[in-house]
Amino acid sequence: MxxxxxxxxxxxxxxxxxxxxxxxxxxxxxxxxxxxxxxxxxxxxxxxxxxxxxxxxxxxxxxxxxxxxxxxxxxxxxxxxxxxxxxxxxxxxxxxxxxxxxxxxxxxxxxxxxxxxxxxxxxxxxxxxxxxRLYDEPLDHRFVLIDGPTGVGKTEMLGRLAEAGEQVLDLEALANHRGSLFGAMPGGQPSQKLFDSRLIAALAALDPARPVAVEAESSRVGTVTLPKQIWAVMQAAPVVELTAPMEDRISRILQDYDGFSRNSDLVAEVLARLPRHISKSQRADWLEMVRQGQTAAFVQSLIEAHYDPAYGRQGRRPIAHLPSYAVDALKQILQSA
The missing domain is CATH 3.40.250.10 (Rhodanese-like domain)
Structure with missing residues (x-):
């Protein structure tokens, strides 16, 4: 039957x-x-x-x-x-x-x-x-946002928290995108509908009675948009900011984006999409650094001229500032949230 x-x-x-x-x-x-x-x-x-x-x-x-x-x-x-x-x-x-x-x-x-x-x-x-569920009804889940400037290891921290038994929602993994200017990943991004379905499945595996660590993102991760109710919970969530020395940030970015940072054609394509306030001469200087193999200098200059100023304009007010290795301290914050 x-x-x-x-x-x-x-x-x-x-x-x-x-x-x-x-x-x-x-x-x-x-x-x-x-x-x-x-x-x-x-x-x-x-x-x-x-x-x-x-x-x-x-x-x-x-x-x-x-x-x-x-x-x-x-x-x-x-x-x-x-x-x-x-x-x-x-x-x-x-x-x-x-x-x-x-x-x-x-x-x-x-x-x-x-x-x-x-x-x-x-x-x-x-x-x-x-x-x-994602656009009409309020979510039952409580988020704690993991924030910090580019290269401090926010995604890395999510992985460590998950290994320690905490609940995490990895939006970048679901979107198959690192959420940054150079964030494209192999395989491309899912459609908006498939991203939504992945979100529903991920949320279903989480206990609404326990807080969820989520990396702070803009309302878009690459080409997909965070659904209305996800974004509403993120906007109201407490924020913990991770910090790291500049040299550690540069090292992590070079490791995470190794192939991309050595491909001058791809770098040129991405630099062309930068905001207009970044001058043509600055873009040309960055591209020349990449072509000359000066990738660490390129990353530091990009952080100082683009990423950190953009981060500073976000206006989030963290409830705590923690070094990027402080997993136990972040666990305590999650457990008390």
Missing amino acids: IRTLADIDVAALAAFDAIIDVRSPGEFAEDHLPGAINLPVLDDAERAEVGTEYVQGSKFRARRNGAALVARNIARHLEGALADAPAGLKPLVYCWRGGQRSHAMVTIMDQVGWPVTVLDGGYQTWRRGVVR
Whole structure:
């Protein structure tokens, strides 16, 4: 018997052995339920082909050709990704809005004998829940912001706190971006929708009764924007500022951005995006430093002329100033927050 689920959240996903997204790979890449696997019943080209025929040609031919493609693709999944799935597998299946694609898959899976569930309303049901949680309803979580000028080791501190058993929310990891001018990371950033889904999954793993350490960010991390309710909690959160000597900051930046700082073409591309108050001659001097291998001098000059003045304009008022190695002191602040 095919079961139907009218709503879904991260906790409810644990009841299923597999979350199966039958949308096209392009739809899946834009966003999907946490932990989902992509077993498309139509790939991107097939979906476009069937849709074009339906709109511009014959609706009957579109349905017939689509049915043939769907049948072949489902057979391929049964013989491939699902070939070793046990008889007791409990899958949740969804498509875009709980229509023909998911029902084609669950009909066959039900005939096989798997106790399959289809998400009513499909991915859109999930997305509505994400939007409600991140943009409409106040969050239950309490944050403590870890702040400090560029290079003091804020992300490093989050990792140490996590190792020590404290709760952390690493926004830069979820956004796949270091949150700075040179912050691009391999693989590129997720879409805004996928970033939101990652946030929901990360928040679900945190206990609202305990404070959460979060690196202080602007309202954007690279190309993604912090959702309204996340930003509201961050704006109201107490701030702890980390400090470190200039030489330590330079060393850490050179280590974290090693490949980037030695690529003059990439440096030139990023420097072109600096605010207008940074003169062309200053940018040219920085680029020449990189080309001459004077990366430490380049980083120090960039810190002094751009990063530190920008940090000073943020106007946050820390409740404490700690050296970047003071994990135990920061733990005490978190535990008393």
